[in-house]
Amino acid sequence: MLTKTALLLLSYCLIPAIAVAEVSIEKKLVNQINNQLDESQDLLEKLVNINSGTLNFAGVKQVGQVLSGKFDSIGFTTEWVEGNGFGRAGHLVASYDSVINPHAPKILMIGHLDTVFAEDDDFQNISVVGKNRLAGPGITDMKGGDVIIFAALQALHNLGLLEQLNIKVVMTGDEESSGRPLEKSKKALVDAAIWADVALGFEDADGDVNTAVTARRGSVGWTLTASGKAAHSSQIFSDAVGYGAIFELARILNGFREQLSNTPLLSFNPGLIAGGTRLSDKGSSTMESFGKRNVVAQTAIVKGGLRAVSPEQLVNTQSAMQQIVVQHLALTNATLSFDEGYPPMQQTQGNVNLLAMYSKVSVDLGYKPVTAVNPRNAGAADISFAADHVAMAIDGLGLMGTGGHTKDEVADMTTFAQNIHKTAILLYRLSLANNQVQKH
Structure with missing residues (x-):
């Protein structure tokens, strides 16, 4: 009006x-x-x-x-x-x-x-x-x-x-x-x-x-953390071991892409990723990880940014992202958090x-x-x-x-x-x- x-x-x-x-x-x-x-x-x-x-x-x-x-x-x-x-x-x-x-x-x-x-x-x-x-x-x-x-x-x-x-x-x-x-x-x-x-x-x-x-557009940061069960890689996908943290992270990121990438004036970018048996978060721009090819990853983190054109678009996108996160692969878990940011x-x-x-x-x-x-x-x-x-x-x-x-x-x-x-x-x-x- x-x-x-x-x-x-x-x-x-x-x-x-x-x-x-x-x-x-x-x-x-x-x-x-x-x-x-x-x-x-x-x-x-x-x-x-x-x-x-x-x-x-x-x-x-x-x-x-x-x-x-x-x-x-x-x-x-x-x-x-x-x-x-x-x-x-x-x-x-x-x-x-x-x-x-x-x-x-x-x-x-x-x-x-x-x-x-x-x-x-x-x-x-x-x-x-x-x-x-x-x-x-x-x-x-x-x-x-x-x-x-x-x-x-x-x-x-x-x-x-x-x-x-x-x-x-x-x-x-x-x-x-x-x-x-x-x-x-x-x-x-x-x-x-x-x-x-x-x-x-x-x-x-x-x-x-x-x-x-x-x-x-407003801009907020987000952090996605996934966890899995560490085990020998020969047992991955089994009922006892599940899929591991990196596959869980990959599932979620692909879900974001499939469900949200065509939303007008919305963008989200995973800018930093690390995973393995051990992981040390050094701050907003640095992470260190240790892992082996024959060990199922126990932890994985990705940090990214989200830009939305209105408060409603931001809230709806955050809700949709959380719904994707909670559909966990077997024997994995994940959490998604959002930082303070610039409003639209x-x-x-x-x-x-x-x-x-x-x-x-x-x-x-x-x-x-x-x-x-x-x-x-x-x-x-x-x-x-x-x-x-x-x-x-x-x-x-x-x-x-x-x-x-x-x-x-x-x-x-x-x-x-x-x-x-x-x-x-x-x-x-x-x-x-x-x-x-x-x-x-």
Whole structure:
């Protein structure tokens, strides 16, 4: 059902022409962004050259300190949320309250400070790799998005337009490897989303500047453990010995494939497996096993991931997987457990309407229309923890490029100014909508 909020925003999106005064202001915003572009790129280079692998707490905090100073300079109140309670460096929260507009929309802007590149990685610095192409650790995922957030807000501030908005910026320090428990590690983000009307995420999504994310699949881990009766292999399949742990594991995995692999927008992947007479689980990514060809396997473990497009799909899939697990082969047993994970960002009419508004901004600026990313091509992200709490949300507004999470991570710098322009104009237009975008 279309809510009043969604209908009002949709009507705003479909206005055929922007008032002349608004066009003039928007041109000034674009000029302001262009004039400060060298400063924005300098900030990007500075941030990329600070290693902030998730477990490099000092580096994550240093990136947060640099950005905190920037937000302080344009009138934000900043806070560092310590991560001691969830085993990570912490998060940066920057807030700005409108003093002139009691009906100003409340907008949450989401970034993250950490990257996948560890402190001792040899991929450490930004470099020029071609015309309008810069390589660097985390340049697109997502220090480029962080700078786009700040640069858009800086331009609004410099033209006296920031006063028409209520803004919270949350830049997490553990997006690439979430702290635990999630209830604590995502609390700052969820609290900001509960406060907000609109959520904007600045990941690079599928790397296409002409797309944005209106839906993301959730992601949870799972562990399947099977056991059997150890015996000489000559007795396998007998009434006294049964099938052993590895055959039980194989039965279950094949059952998952047969029953669930054709479910639209669902994926599940067994990424790590081990089995034998003895097995030692070393953590999320390492297991050691001992076994012999002539001994029936006593134990086997597989670890995998599950991605679903809605809470209902997730629950139904988990139930179906458990039903497959309990149909044990003779003299075997198995258990399936699920970890904490990222919830889905569901497709909503509010998200669709916000994308329409963003696309219109793009077209009005002379760029191409922006369409929705296929949820299958959008991995889990922090906005998933916020989306259910706001009237509308989109993601993928950051710096575009290729090779994310690899040493070939390269930014397309032609998208840098473009997405700062689009962000600033979108925020300005949201400020004109006033209570039309409020969820309460």
